[in-house]
Amino acid sequence: xxxxxxxxxxxxxxxxxxxxxxxxxxxxxxxxxxxxxxxxxxxxxxxxxxxxxxxxxxxxxxxxxxxxxxxxxxxxxxxxxxxxxxxxxxxxxxxxxxxxxxxxxxxxxxxxxxxxxxxxxxxxxxxxxxxxxxxxxxxxxxxxxxxxxxxxxxxxxxxxxxxxxxxxxxxxxxxxxxxxxxxxxxxxxxxxxxxxxxxxxxxxxxxxxxxxxxxxxxxxxxxxxxxxxxxxxxxxxxxxxxxxxxxxxxxxxxxxxxxxxxxxxxxxxxxxxxxxxxxxxxxxxxxxxxxxxxxxxxxxxxxxxxxxxxxxxxxxxxxxxxxxxxxxxxxxxxxxxxxxxxxxxxxxxxxxxxxxxxxxxxxxxxxxxxxxxxxxxxxxxxxxxxxxxxxxxxxxxxxxxxxxxxxxxxxxxxxxxxxxxxxxxxxxxxxxxxxxxxxxx
Numbered sequence: 001x002x003x004x005x006x007x008x009x010x011x012x013x014x015x016x017x018x019x020x021x022x023x024x025x026x027x028x029x030x031x032x033x034x035x036x037x038x039x040x041x042x043x044x045x046x047x048x049x050x051x052x053x054x055x056x057x058x059x060x061x062x063x064x065x066x067x068x069x070x071x072x073x074x075x076x077x078x079x080x081x082x083x084x085x086x087x088x089x090x091x092x093x094x095x096x097x098x099x100x101x102x103x104x105x106x107x108x109x110x111x112x113x114x115x116x117x118x119x120x121x122x123x124x125x126x127x128x129x130x131x132x133x134x135x136x137x138x139x140x141x142x143x144x145x146x147x148x149x150x151x152x153x154x155x156x157x158x159x160x161x162x163x164x165x166x167x168x169x170x171x172x173x174x175x176x177x178x179x180x181x182x183x184x185x186x187x188x189x190x191x192x193x194x195x196x197x198x199x200x201x202x203x204x205x206x207x208x209x210x211x212x213x214x215x216x217x218x219x220x221x222x223x224x225x226x227x228x229x230x231x232x233x234x235x236x237x238x239x240x241x242x243x244x245x246x247x248x249x250x251x252x253x254x255x256x257x258x259x260x261x262x263x264x265x266x267x268x269x270x271x272x273x274x275x276x277x278x279x280x281x282x283x284x285x286x287x288x289x290x291x292x293x294x295x296x297x298x299x300x301x302x303x304x305x306x307x308x309x310x311x312x313x314x315x316x317x318x319x320x321x322x323x324x325x326x327x328x329x330x331x332x333x334x335x336x337x338x339x340x341x342x343x344x345x346x347x348x349x350x351x352x353x354x355x356x357x358x359x360x361x362x363x364x365x366x367x368x369x370x371x372x373x374x375x376x377x378x379x380x381x382x383x384x385x386x387x388x389x390x391x392x393x394x395x396x397x398x399x400x401x402x403x404x405x406x407x408x409x410x411x412x413x414x415x416x417x418x419x420x421x422x423x424x425x426x427x428x429x430x431x432x433x434x435x436x437x438x439x440x441x
Contacts, residue, residue, distance in 0.1 A: 001231040001269060002209045006366045008095060009356055010307035011043045013334075014054035014277050016063050018310065020333035021075035024061045031077040035336065037088045039310075042338040046313055046349065047356030050095035052184060054277060056082060062327070063099075064186065065106030065153055069171040079178075086179040095181040097211070102168045103187040104147065104154040112155050116142060127167075129158050148187065159195035168195075169202040176207040185230065188214030193227035200229040213271045213305075225268045235261065235270035235304060242274055242298055243282060246291040249397050251380040255372055258302060258382065262369045265303045269367055272304030275312040277331055283315040283348075290434040293351055294395050297415070297436050300355040301384050301393045303368045310334070313352040314345030358414045358438060364389050374405050381405060383441075392439040396431045403430045409439040 015021075019032035033056070043051060055063030058071045072082050089096050105112060111124035119137035120130075130143040148154035157164050172183055188196070200212060216224055216233035225233055241257030244250075264270055274282045274295045282295055292315065299306050311318075311332070318330035335341065359365055364386045373381040378397040381404050383390055392409050394417065396402040403420075406429045410422050417429040417437035429437055 002211055004095070004209070005211050005231070005269070005305055006363050007360065008050045008211075008305055009048045009359060010050045010052040010097060010271075010305070011046065011048040011310060012052040012054070012273075012276060012307050013039075013310040014063070014331050015056050015076055016054070016059075016073065017328075017331035018054075018334050019076065021073075025059065025067075025073070025075065027074065029074045029078065031081050032075065033072075033077045033081040033085050035334075037085055038337045039334065040088055040092055040094065043094060044092050045353075046308070047353050047360060048308060049093065049360070050097060050181070051089055052097040052307060053099055055099045055101060055186075057101075060106040060108060060153070064101050065104075066101050067106045067109045069100075069167075070174060083178060090179065095211075096179070097182045097184055097213075098175055098180045099184045099186060100168075100172060101186045102157070102171075103190050104156045107153055107155055109155070112145075124163070126161050127157055127164055128155060148190065156190075159192050165195065165198045169199045172199070172203045173206050176203070176210050181209075182211030182213070185212065185214040188228070188230070188233065189216040189219055189224070193224055196228035196230060221264055221270065222267045232268050232271050232305060234276075235264070235272045237261070238270070238302075238304075239273055239279070242295050243285045246294055246397070247286055247288075249378050251375060251377060251395070251397070254298070255375050255380060255382070258370045261302065261304075265367060265369060270304050271307055272299055272302065273307045273309065274299050275309035276307070277309065277327065278320065279330070280320045281309075281316055281318045281330055282312060284317040284319050288434075289315070291397060292348065294397070294434075294436055296351055296355055297393060297395065297438070300359040301365060301368075301391065301438060302370055303366060303384075303386070305366065306359065308352065308356075313349045314341055315348040316345070354414050355438075362389070362391065365391075373407075379404055390441050392441055394429050394431060394435075394437045394439065396433075396435050399433050401430060401432055402435070403428050406439055408441045411440040412437050413440050414438040 019035040057066050058068040058073045059065050072078050086096055111127050114122040114124050129146040132143045146156040212230045213232040214230045217236050221233050238257050238261050241254050245254035320330050368384040368386040370382045370384050380395045382393050392406050394404045406427045407425045409427045415437035417431050420428045
């Protein structure tokens with residue numbers, strides 16, 4: 001993993017939806033990426049140090065049905081607009097992560113369009129896993145093709161074909177040449193690890209400092225990282241435990257997940273998050289918004305490369321639904337600039353700024369392991385430690401003030417708490433109702 005990743009806090013956004021682009025390609029060139037530039041100062045003020053872009057390449061609808069990996073979606077602008085965004089981000093010290101959809105393509109992608117037009121003899125027929133009707137092919141006869149999770153509009157690539165390896169390596173290298181700093185690999189869990197093991201060495205030969213993280217929802221995280229050569233995968237196990245343990249007031253679930261998380265940190269540093277473009281927002285997931293700060297505290301005081309989904313720092317709400325258009329509520333259009341945000345989100349933004357600041361002052365937290373100090377259903381004190389440094393984190397879900405053990409604690413670094421017998425083995429911290437504090441030791 002490149003050294004610079006230790007210091008990254010990503011701000012993730014979906015450019016097509018963020019900028020209010022039409023839901024389907026309309027052939028019109030509109031320079032909407034400039035809208036994203038208007039939010040870069042907000043990213044810096046929040047304390048984040050990178051932007052993780054959703055798909056920006058030409059597609060049919062939502063961005064994940066790519067039709068040209070080497071061309072910016074006209075609904076967002078053109079190559080010059082993306083170059084300008086990369087420069088503007090880098091001028092502010094922000095890294096840029098691209099989103100690569102390499103498991104499948106849209107049906108109008110030229111490689112698949114050639115198959116529909118030319119039949120089994122098309123030069124790109126080998127790119128796909130196809131089954132043709134019996135008999136001689138004639139124009140208009142279409143094959144049955146493997147697709148992504150039952151979505152007929154998303155035609156799966158054949159990752160065992162050298163031409164597909166060549167194509168993906170070319171695309172990834174091209175955009176790193178243009179100034180991107182790394183890649184998120186969409187649906188990496190559905191692609192054989194042997195494919196990435198062929199692609200990534202070629203990419204890194206030209207860009208050894210590139211960061212590559214795969215979207216992996218379930219499976220053997222450590223094995224996938226080891227076999228693929230990716231730097232990291234997404235930590236969905238911890239995401240699930242964070243909101244579930246807070247919603248159910250069962251902090252044993254969180255503690256168990258952190259034990260698992262420590263195991264992953266032995267071989268790689270996962271991408272951590274409490275929200276992204278594919279899940280219900282944390283402010284909607286929790287019935288009690290008084291527990292939302294606890295989720296943010298866990299994100300920034302445990303090992304991992306943290307990512308904030310745009311709007312979560314303002315306590316945006318949105319429920320993902322399992323239907324066509326079910327992502328719309330969690331992928332809203334954003335106003336022209338931060339000045340147009342509702343003042344109701346200011347408190348949650350200040351919370352993020354406080355904790356991101358703490359995280360960046362303690363970069364060793366990137367690889368920190370946690371150990372339990374005190375645990376009940378509604379109270380949890382854990383130690384985060386790495387490189388000879390440590391912090392204590394105290395969480396309480398109780399509806400009344402609580403006193404939690406904090407042996408050795410010397411100061412309250414973030415949150416609200418009253419420290420008793422500081423610096424001694426008898427040290428304890430008094431938290432307000434539903435309180436939290438990060439303590440120096």
